[in-house]
Amino acid sequence: MKILFLGDVVGISGCTKLIDNLQIQIKQKNIDFVIVNGENADDTGVGLTKEICEKFFNCGVNVITSGNHVWDQKDIMKYIENENRLLRPKNLFEPAPGKGFEVYDTSEKLKIGVLNLMGNVFMKKSNDVFDIANQFINKFKLKKDYDFLIVDFHGEITSEKNAIGHFFDGKATLVIGSHTHIPTNDARILNNGTAYQTDAGMCGDYDSVIGMNKYNSLNRFLKKDSVKHYPAVGEATLSGVIVDCNIETGLANKIESYIFGGQLDRNN
Numbered sequence: 001m002k003i004l005f006l007g008d009v010v011g012i013s014g015c016t017k018l019i020d021n022l023q024i025q026i027k028q029k030n031i032d033f034v035i036v037n038g039e040n041a042d043d044t045g046v047g048l049t050k051e052i053c054e055k056f057f058n059c060g061v062n063v064i065t066s067g068n069h070v071w072d073q074k075d076i077m078k079y080i081e082n083e084n085r086l087l088r089p090k091n092l093f094e095p096a097p098g099k100g101f102e103v104y105d106t107s108e109k110l111k112i113g114v115l116n117l118m119g120n121v122f123m124k125k126s127n128d129v130f131d132i133a134n135q136f137i138n139k140f141k142l143k144k145d146y147d148f149l150i151v152d153f154h155g156e157i158t159s160e161k162n163a164i165g166h167f168f169d170g171k172a173t174l175v176i177g178s179h180t181h182i183p184t185n186d187a188r189i190l191n192n193g194t195a196y197q198t199d200a201g202m203c204g205d206y207d208s209v210i211g212m213n214k215y216n217s218l219n220r221f222l223k224k225d226s227v228k229h230y231p232a233v234g235e236a237t238l239s240g241v242i243v244d245c246n247i248e249t250g251l252a253n254k255i256e257s258y259i260f261g262g263q264l265d266r267n268n
Helices: 011-029 050-058 076-082 130-140 158-167 214-221
Strands: 002-006 033-037 063-065 101-105 112-117 148-154 172-178 195-196 238-245 251-262
Touching: 002 011, 002 148, 002 172, 011 033, 011 238, 011 251, 033 148, 050 063, 050 076, 063 112, 101 238, 112 130, 130 158, 148 158, 158 172, 172 238, 195 238, 195 251
Parallel strands: 002 033, 033 063, 112 148, 148 172, 172 195
Antiparallel strands: 002 238, 101 112, 238 251
């Protein structure tokens, strides 16, 4: 069982790269299940829409996770109520539309749990993520409630992501960070068998400042004339990880970073 997780899709560049290439990549890499963080997929670079979600599902995405920008396009609040393949962080203050966790059946009759969490440090206010994670672990168990568990931890700082990885070690198949849009070079199997990488990176144009137009971003840092951030539109790179899952234990046999296309692809 191979699961592909792709980091935050940014703007039209990231969407186009994903939609045009995912089905081919699934076949070439023998992928069984695809999870994508879509919280920056709108043309503005923040939020996502029903139309974008449906395009993702049609090109091979099984589940879309999100983060602090999940509500930036307001029509998504109604859509998420009826679409269980779209998740928002479970530790958003309640009540909130949608779900932060769901279990999905595969064609091989395996059950994949996907848990979406958001960090507390330097992020929008949300419930204590470690408290919510602890409640989750006490309620749900690997190989009892699902065959595999994927945790998307949408967070700002590496230490918080690292800590949540160890917290879930042995209890999840994969803990993968999202949000910072830069892939980290630390993919590994933790001591108790959970695959981990601090950040998956983004699906977007890396000739940018974390997916946003670099000239406008520089002007903002230099306090020169600038406008609201907007996405770069060059060729995108798809960034994430591929996890080879152990069907018997629910843990990971192997994790490898995944980079396709654009500036980060060393095969270009």
